[in-house]
Amino acid sequence: MTDARETSIRSTSTSTSTSTALPASPGETDPTTASGGTAPMYTLTAVTKTYQQKKRTVTALDGVDLVIPAGQMVAVQGPTGGGKSTLLQMLGALDRPTSGTVQLGDSELSAAGDRALAAVRAREIGFVFQGFNLVPTLTAAENVETAFADGSTPRADRRAAVEAALASVGLAERADHLPSELSGGQQQRVAIARALVKQPTVLLADEPTGSLDEATRDEIMDLLEGVWRDRGLTLVIVTHDSAVARRAQRRLRIAGGTVAELGS
Numbered sequence: 001m002t003d004a005r006e007t008s009i010r011s012t013s014t015s016t017s018t019s020t021a022l023p024a025s026p027g028e029t030d031p032t033t034a035s036g037g038t039a040p041m042y043t044l045t046a047v048t049k050t051y052q053q054k055k056r057t058v059t060a061l062d063g064v065d066l067v068i069p070a071g072q073m074v075a076v077q078g079p080t081g082g083g084k085s086t087l088l089q090m091l092g093a094l095d096r097p098t099s100g101t102v103q104l105g106d107s108e109l110s111a112a113g114d115r116a117l118a119a120v121r122a123r124e125i126g127f128v129f130q131g132f133n134l135v136p137t138l139t140a141a142e143n144v145e146t147a148f149a150d151g152s153t154p155r156a157d158r159r160a161a162v163e164a165a166l167a168s169v170g171l172a173e174r175a176d177h178l179p180s181e182l183s184g185g186q187q188q189r190v191a192i193a194r195a196l197v198k199q200p201t202v203l204l205a206d207e208p209t210g211s212l213d214e215a216t217r218d219e220i221m222d223l224l225e226g227v228w229r230d231r232g233l234t235l236v237i238v239t240h241d242s243a244v245a246r247r248a249q250r251r252l253r254i255a256g257g258t259v260a261e262l263g264s
């Protein structure tokens with residue numbers, strides 16, 4: 001659906017750069033931003049996503065308006081089936097809404113073709129999942145290196161980046177280990193290194209601690225919070241765990257495809 005709204009969002013789009021952000025003018029404050037004057041990383045407007053299941057239409061997202069400022073750490077909670085993963089897929093340029101618009105910085109994701117979405121994912125976004133999603137036959141270093149799948153980065157640069165990424169998650173000594181030779185927490189560290197190795201601006205995590213015990217959960221959250229702070233990432237974490245959500249600057253709840261603020 002192309003409409004006037006999409007055109008106006010595109011024409012008024014602002015830079016993703018946080019350093020040039022202007023303070024919000026009084027009276028122009030958008031109630032959906034909670035941004036404190038930082039340039040938006042994401043602007044979702046009337047985002048609806050439906051899936052066709054046999055003869056039934058499932059509404060996974062139902063008219064979501066949401067602004068996520070650059071550099072924010074956001075937790076997304078809510079019941080199973082509420083739309084959390086679907087929202088993350090929209091933010092991650094993995095899928096497009098059925099209607100409405102998703103803007104990442106200057107890019108209109110909802111209007112982009114498959115190649116353009118793949119390019120945005122490769123350049124801007126790192127993903128972390130509950131199940132780590134490592135290739136079992138590859139070492140930690142080789143798993144991290146899979147992030148460079150397009151082959152455009154010279155081998156020596158890839159190797160240096162992989163080494164630095166593994167060191168940044170505390171696994172320099174485990175580069176040659178297979179996933180089966182690592183603990184769950186270490187496997188998730190490898191996955192985080194893989195997500196960060198290309199220096200994304202956004203990190204999206206779907207239940208990143210859902211398979212870990214409490215002590216390991218806290219270690220992984222310390223790590224995620226540390227890289228978020230050090231790298232100025234925009235970090236969105238889907239979680240069932242209130243102890244995880246409490247660490248975010250902002251908490252959202254999504255149920256029935258609708259987003260509400262839970263406060264921070």
Ligand code: ADP
Nearest residue numbers: 051053058060079080081082083084085086087
């Ligand atoms: P959550 O991550 O909060 O559990 P999801 O975003 O995965 O929720 O799902 C939201 C709703 O959309 C659910 O009713 C789910 O069954 C439905 N859904 C998600 N993905 C698909 C799909 N590919 N095909 C059909 N229905 C889907």
Ligand code: MG
Nearest residue numbers: 081084085086
């Ligand atoms: Mg889910």
